[in-house]
Amino acid sequence: MELKRVVVTGMGALTPIGNNLNDYWNGLVNGVSGAAPITYFDATLFKTQFACELKNFNVEEFIDRKEARKMDRFTQYAMVASDEAIADSGLDFTKMDTGRVGVIWGAGIGGLETFQNEVLDFGKGDGTPRFNPFFIPKMIADIAPGQISIKYGLRGPNFATVSACASSANAIIDAMNYIRLGYCDAFITGGSEAAVTMAGIGGFNALHALSTRNDDPKTASRPFDKDRDGFVLGEGAGALILEEYEHAKARGAKIYAEIIGGGLSADAHHITAPHPEGLGAKSVMENCLRDAGVKPEEVDAVNMHGTSTSLGDVAELKAIKYVFGESAYKLNINSTKSMTGHLLGAAGAIEAIASILAIKNEIVPPTINHFTDDDEIDPKFNLTFNKAQKREVKMAMSNTFGFGGHNACILFKKLSD
Incomplete structure (x- = not known):
């Protein structure tokens, strides 16, 4: 069976460094940090008091107030990013068989704020179970694709992928395969997350996963730097058509680019730590290259998972060196999490968008906040430190890994007939 070709025809972004696609890209190429003190709640007593929140975002500019109140923030973000992507694509669903248009969406946690607030409110009472009737529909991770399909009347495959921080990359790969196999003509896919909450910050602090650089939030996300001390929690959404x-x-x-391959693997090692030699990361990149039918030396850029954790950055670079060999030193490697923070289940989507725009605009965004070299990292790698670099990018890879050892890798290519 000959597989169908799959292309990206629309994108939308709602991120800590830009509330739309153009602003997001400008933030990336200009090396803007999205980290700042938390405003959503009083974080004074938390070990980490900063995050990458959205800036100047008012949901009522996009969604009717009454409808917005029925949605957790992660669903609101999904709706806004999807609306932008659909408009960008120029798709007219009234002229399509909507049974062949689907929505596959990723979220690592879903409605965490809704769950947190409902439980806190219950705890303040006398034990009588009083809950908001929208508690469950707001909280469940699959509600975002459901809401998108309801708004646009899309009757194709509709579900959520949940694989921690790999969730939206999994969603994109699933959508690609449905189209490849001829089951659908188009998909809205991507991911969203809204975990900047008391439960989110407190939970990740308990895991010792977050940076605690409260005196200097803007430089706290520093992948590959010797003094990195954890990731910075982010929020938002990315949508692709x-x-x-x-x-x-x-x-x-x-057409922005062609999506030519997707790889999946598991570390089978630890619930939160990567395999120290990057075995799962090696497998997922090899699987992606094999699926795409291309050689490692054909790839020009890799947007790493690169969270700014002591173990993760080194293990992933070991894997890249193993998979790409000497051609690894010809790659532009970067971590856009240095700017956006870590959007958990939405990370794969916004980083896929960054990879696609690197192809389109022939610019690789930087890894900002690099101050001190790490002796454990090969100095011959081009990690695109601190300033965007211009180069032709014919093929770009995006890596996304999640707690539980879930790994996903996507390969994009400049369109050629």
Whole structure:
């Protein structure tokens, strides 16, 4: 069976460094840090008192107030990013078989704030069970794709992928495969997360996963730096429109890039720590390259998972060196989490978008906040430190790994007939 080709025809972004696609890209290439003191709650007593929150975002500018109140923030973010991606794509669902248009969406946690607040409110009472009737529909991780499909009347495959920080990368790979196999013409896919809450910050602090650089939040996310001390929690959403190539071509669609491969693997090692030699990371990149049918030396750029943790950054670079060999030193490698923080289940989506725009604009965004070299990291790697670099990017890889040892890797290519 000959697989269909899959292309990206629309994108939307809602991030800590830009509330739309263009602003997000400008933030990336200009090396803007999204980290700042937390405003959503009083974080005075928390070990970490900062995060990468959205800036100047008012949901009522996008969603009716009454409807917005029925949604957790992670669903609100999904709706806003998806609306932008659909408008960007130019798709007209009234002219399509909506049974062949699906929504696959990733969220690592889902409605954490809703769950937190409902339980706290219950705890303040006399034990009588009084809960908001929208408690469950707001909280469940699959509600975001459900809400998107309801708004647009899309009757194709509709579900959520949950694989911690790999969730939205898993969603994109699933959507690609449904189109490849001829089951659908188009998908809205991506991911969203809204875990900057008391439960989110407190929980990750308990794991010793977050940076505690409260005196200097803007430089706290520093992948590959010797003095990195954990990741910075982020929030937001990324949405992509994937479309079968001939379908997109027939309607004269703008095409950003072709998605040519997806790889999956498991570390099978530890619930939160990566394998020290990056075995799962090696496998997932090899699987992705094999799926795409390309050689390692054909890849120009890798957007690493690169969370700014002591173990993760080193293990992933070991894996890249193993998979790419000498050609690893010709790659532009970066971690856009240095700017956006870690968006958990939405990370794969916004980083896929960064990879696609690197291809389109021939610019690789930087890894900011590098001050001190790490002796455990090979100095011959080009980690795109502190300043964006111009280069032709014909093929870009995006890595996303999650707690539980879940690994996902996506490969994008400049469109060629």
